[in-house]
Amino acid sequence: MKEYKRFYIFSPSLRIWHWINFLSIMVLFATGIYIGNPFFIGSQGVEAALVHGQSLTMGLIREVHFIAGYILLASFIFRMLIALIDGRDRLFIPKVWKSEFWSRLGETLQEYALVKDSSEGSLQIRNPLARTAYFLVYIAILFMIITGFGMYGMSDPSGFWASIFGWVVWSLGGEFPTHMWHHWVAWLIILFAIVHVYLVIREDFTKKTGEVSSMFNGYKFFKKEPADLKELK
């Protein structure tokens, strides 16, 4: 039996970002679904003007949504900065200009289609399919930030946020379509999260690479050097 070797993959800043991002997205999704279709949480029979702060009201839940939105924005900027600084944190870029990208993409697709055995094919820290998915999710998160702060800022159309993100409201054809787009893309991110969790667990089961724990401790385990390890150096 060949020994597994330990490879340092994820920087501490990336791991911290990942979990902050996860938490803020969960809070944003839960509060966002409520805002789209609100219902009573025990605020009946109270004078509307005084109800704020007494229980979980629409106003409070929107406030939580906005705070989580600010955290998502800050963490996204942080993520882009660490990607600029350290090559280790640039694994989300799909290198479509390289031929290995396409051959490995085929391998991964065959593996997921159960055509190939999971143990066949080359070892990779991050396969091209995952890179493409992460890249698209970053775009989706950016889209949510832009549309979210666009709508948030347009309560003061000559204010700061509107001057930065207000344009998105008009390029999507008005504020109502912007609300709808914000809603649809939120669901896409949740769909990604479900598939993401499944594939990470699957990877851990089939290849024993320590995929799940790698986002806590930063290490993955391989028997030989993975093909894309040189990108980390």
Next chain:
Amino acid sequence: METFWEAFKRHGVSRRDFMKFAVTITGMMGLAPTMVPKVVRAMESKPRVPVIWIHGLECTCCSESFIRSATPLASDVVLSMISLEYDDTLSAAAGDAVEEHRKKIMKDYWGNYILAVEGNPPLGEEGMYCIINGKPFVEHLKESAEGAKAIISWGSCASWGCVQAAKPNPTTAVPVHKVITDKPIIKVPGCPPIAEVMTGVIMYMVLFDRIPPLDSQGRPKMFYGNRIHDTCYRRAFFNAGQFVERFDDEAAKKGWCLYKVGCRGPTTYNQCGSMRWYNGLSYPIQSGHGCIGCAEDNFWDNGPFYERLTNIPVPKQESNADKVGAVAAAAAVGGAIVHGIATKIRNSGKKEE
């Protein structure tokens, strides 16, 4: 042309009433009290501005709204403040006589008159869906716009396209700014716009001899700077989470927020919440009906009006984003489980290396 003050004197208006009027319209235009002397000065010195008001593909609701303006009275605007030289709906004259007059005014005040456009030009079939004076309206519009100082796009028709431009837009109706591209255009959307907003825009333009400050969409900032939601008197119920669920429930009687029955207040920019209609009497939300967003682009296609989330096209059933999303998420979880089991079977019987 005589000045406003001269025209007022001619109508027997006292100096005191004239001053009251100046103070009132300063407030209606959204200007600070410190601007009152400037408004008075302008009314004493500025000549009245000739206006040509043309009608394209429309329902005349803008005119109907306009003539109900209370502060100032539309009659004051038409008779004293502007010089409404051509309006085929309001003018007593008709036919060739009034068309000749339009051409004469255009020649005499070339570059100085304001063109007000109500309705929009249909481009389909070479403009044959709207004929004015024997010619397609689009030609009438282009001809009238040539010598105009500025163009006011009255209502959602001229500003966005409105109902006649809703899908599938059989007449290819387009807003004015798609046809006239070389003139400053002030959009005054709404179906119709609030009467006092209409007169307010005209007053600003004639008193200060410039177009009002516009937002990125070309709408006057002082009238379209807020969402109806942000000025709505029912906003407290929204923040409290107290919503009307059906139009016949207890909450509707209590006057709670109409968000869940499709109110478009949160996505619509207009003055309904603060200026209101009929001299400040009421507005749709106050009467218990949600806003339908008539001042917004494409409002007609953003239905249904009585639902918060629009349907997304799932064949053969009514579905909104939440329903489709929940089904897709459940399918993804189910798919993951099935795929996981299949993976297990595929890899079974394999030894650890």
